[in-house]
Amino acid sequence: MPIPMPNLYPPFNIVRLSHVEFIVTDLARSRAFYADTLGLQVVTEDAERIYLRAMEERGHHCMILRQGPKAEVSMLALKLYSEEDLDKAWDWLCEQGLPVEWVERPHQGRTLRTRDPSGMPLEFYFQMERLPPIHQKYALYHGVRPLRIDHFNCFSTDVDASVEFYNRIGFRVTEYTEDDESGRLWAAWMHRKGGVHDIAFTNGRGPRLHHTAFWVPTPLNIIDLLDLMSTTGYLANIERGPGRHGISNAFFLYILDPDGHRIEIYCSDYQTVDPDLEPIRWDLKDPQRQTLWGAPAPRSWFEHGSIFAGAHVTEPLLKAQPIIAP
Amino acid sequence: MPIPMPNLYPPFNIVRLSHVEFIVTDLARSRAFYADTLGLQVVTEDAERIYLRAMEERGHHCMILRQGPKAEVSMLALKLYSEEDLDKAWDWLCEQGLPVEWVERPHQGRTLRTRDPSGMPLEFYFQMERLPPIHQKYALYHGVRPLRIDHFNCFSTDVDASVEFYNRIGFRVTEYTEDDESGRLWAAWMHRKGGVHDIAFTNGRGPRLHHTAFWVPTPLNIIDLLDLMSTTGYLANIERGPGRHGISNAFFLYILDPDGHRIEIYCSDYQTVDPDLEPIRWDLKDPQRQTLWGAPAPRSWFEHGSIFAGAHVTEPLLKAQPIIAP
């Protein structure tokens, strides 16, 4: 199945991925991980929820940690361009027969909750409480010096179908992995904001969240985080990397939070604002696809993911296997 | 004069700055500077013109060097979203009473040439010959490892008027410097592509081009370039830096090409895609505005610029003076 032509005039205007809510089983333990170790800034918190932002963000939050009985992901949230786009989104989603509801979200304006066709919970809003800049408050920088949320990566049981849906709402494919034998997509990277992706889909049991990525200044910050985590009790939370991705050309590290939610630390992909940007195709068998330097990902990386609240997980249609570290 | 509200629905859709043409008086000497020293890639060349691209660009050129009798700038070029936008641009520019003409440009589709109200020559196109990616051909990387053209900075005799015009065509102000006494803008940074700017305006004799900036991976590449230039005969071409800008928070270096065209090497500003991003105000007297670390720019930096072909240069309306290095 070929990559669809980009939809340059989508039914409503999504600006970028915005935030994620993780249900965590021990809020204090997660705070130590995200705020003290990674270096996200705590904006507001109470006994149930912690709102975090990264250093260059002006919106109130890019991550919400919520205490709960079981680790899962409440939703992925996307920022729309205007209030008008929010109403257009409502109408379009209704037309598609997808579930819609207005929900109350602290620190945000009107918020629309839906699920994509695979059951993945999404929330759209256009207005969030704006905060004073802290990107030049250098005394606050620590940990990996996270600058902004960069992307979501999701397991999909049918990557072709996921790409088809997100393409319709304006996401444009920048790179993709094809299974040569079946001609089906094994993975795809899609963007709105002008980087390699706001969201990516990887073949697997789904829908599940594979990881959430944060942008950092340079690869040296990633090395600093590895040194810090490996000497402060987080050695077992280091899953894969560091390395250079073949796909995206970004420098990466994958780590697991105390509940197993996977975080990618990421930097130096490329600008993709051209509407005529040609997607780059990779073969599933290409060992440099995952890591330009050849190191395969460990088995856990292909198998483990976070459950979305209320989403039913099924097996993927495509059975092809990438190269897995022995 | 306050910063105008962003125009979120401009008359035509500009994607980003695209390229610049420099008239240079010794093409071989300029080639040595841009290709051999900075590390831009020569795409095509003949006795009169050299087309260059940076490492992550897929369009045919981000800079054209043309042999000529006198150093000047032929035009600044901007990429539009679609052919429809090109026709909308024509119509809108006509309505404004600005000059319009279709021009032939090698390696580009239909190209519209105009001048902004200050007389600055602009060219709009939507289609350029696309080239295979080279961003993972690491054997080609050298010099400062330029990844992409990032922005233009122009002297304007009336920054308020420049901001007003570019705001109308969709550029959004991210940061600005105000003269407290007059309440007039002294400088402003405006973007389309989601970084701090595609174009900036600085008070001064104008219209003139102050500089053209290239994005590089990290500050260490800038240090490498300084080491290289200072030991290969380009010591006198280093004008200002390295340093951290207060405005934009980017890491910078200013250098002069053999004809005096100013180039900025630039990295690590921040993402600005939110339509409700609040512009950041700086006072003209704030010493950290220019360089966060306090070092003032040298006099040449405030006075020297490149002439635009056919543009009449006049004195600025605003006489306020920034801090200049003694």
Next chain:
Amino acid sequence: MPIPMPNLYPPFNIVRLSHVEFIVTDLARSRAFYADTLGLQVVTEDAERIYLRAMEERGHHCMILRQGPKAEVSMLALKLYSEEDLDKAWDWLCEQGLPVEWVERPHQGRTLRTRDPSGMPLEFYFQMERLPPIHQKYALYHGVRPLRIDHFNCFSTDVDASVEFYNRIGFRVTEYTEDDESGRLWAAWMHRKGGVHDIAFTNGRGPRLHHTAFWVPTPLNIIDLLDLMSTTGYLANIERGPGRHGISNAFFLYILDPDGHRIEIYCSDYQTVDPDLEPIRWDLKDPQRQTLWGAPAPRSWFEHGSIFAGAHVTEPLLKAQPIIAP
């Protein structure tokens, strides 16, 4: 006057520079600067004294801050190879007619205090309390991530004489600046430990301490410190840099502590253990001597220094002037 041949078999064996004691007028304010901002580790402290060490050091202290009425430098301390060397030092210094006395120094073994012929107070010891390694306790790293004390730089009224004395006790010249007209040394860099220097001498009113330098991992740590200092109230404490030295090829930054004691942050010079290493000569008029990239040092850098307790300061013999920033 030519550089003397290295004395490969000195009368006693000096291993390296070891530590410095600064008299400071506000201990809490100095603690904020050295511990909280630079990132030196407080080892022990009381109301009068703070002992600090850098991250890879195992000895108890590389810097002592002592509360006093007037900013000055108590002494420069050097580590000897063995107790035997301490006794040899005593004998040799006596033979030279230099003052000697055994002094009690907390956390150190037997300590010999003397003054060099210019009156600069020196202390020799061979044994210091050893501490457990902290170089892999990455949670402790902050500020500029100082790894170790690297060198002292002193104003001397007669650099030829200083070089002659330190050469006799085994310091070897790695680089030097000569005044072409007089043939006299304007500055010299001398080492024991295998880097470009443990101690350097610069022509000027002396004896005074020009600066004390700390080694850090990479130039990016220096950029981080600049960002931090310029946004936490230390903007005026940034004196010169960052830049690449011509002499030593090191990357540098000069800052002033709250009392005006000058600190250099320094990295990436070269290994000098070869006994037949040829000293590198620089001309006083060479603009790349100070900064490879051409930027001259400010006037304060040539004039300001710290007084040594009890040392009489006189004018330099050599009146030649280096290039000073306008």
Next chain:
Amino acid sequence: MPIPMPNLYPPFNIVRLSHVEFIVTDLARSRAFYADTLGLQVVTEDAERIYLRAMEERGHHCMILRQGPKAEVSMLALKLYSEEDLDKAWDWLCEQGLPVEWVERPHQGRTLRTRDPSGMPLEFYFQMERLPPIHQKYALYHGVRPLRIDHFNCFSTDVDASVEFYNRIGFRVTEYTEDDESGRLWAAWMHRKGGVHDIAFTNGRGPRLHHTAFWVPTPLNIIDLLDLMSTTGYLANIERGPGRHGISNAFFLYILDPDGHRIEIYCSDYQTVDPDLEPIRWDLKDPQRQTLWGAPAPRSWFEHGSIFAGAHVTEPLLKAQPIIAP
């Protein structure tokens, strides 16, 4: 068996490791690897031999590539402090019953060839042709920007015995790995020049050369090399890394040359000039010993090594196994 006390007054004075000669089966192919890709500078060459130096070295060569029928290592060479030390070395080696002979080596003064008790060929000299500095000829820097040879690592069948011998000639242990059960050394790092090591020994079939290491400026140069090698046909030559060593705290990468000689790219260990530096003990079972971040080395890293010309290889005494990547 405990680590021996350092011998602070050895029978002759070794300054540092100096160079290695590799027999290679295709000189042009090796030249492409070492000069074009790694960035070592070719000093002199003919049809049989290429002499290479790194960027900050002043001696004529740190590596000799010699065309031969079979990949092996001719010798490891060490620089002595003076001619007197060379004669002392002759006498001492004779006393030990070790083989000695004077050999002619181009570009070197008198050279003494011997074998250590395990049969490893060593050459001592004190004088080598000195070359003008190139460390500030930045146009020559490329590849991984190698600054200097840093250390050798050798397989030893009896690490306790190797440590005992090298300790007698003045090498001092900085870190070591002990097998808890047998109390025997599994590996040891020993220095002369003031870094973590000039030479290290690892338990295994020996004597064989495990690797030769080069010092580079920062971890980013190692990332650059990985990007370069993985996109220029050297993907299969990347063996292990990048990572932070537990032992030495250095940042590393292991690669294999076209004949399988292993090269380590290495930076940021620590200064060890103190004669009373306490060696750091590691347990063989500690997963952070090899890589602070926890990743085990691949099997090849424990098994593959280069043969020394004329040395008989035998099985190690100690059978203990470290953690090997699955």
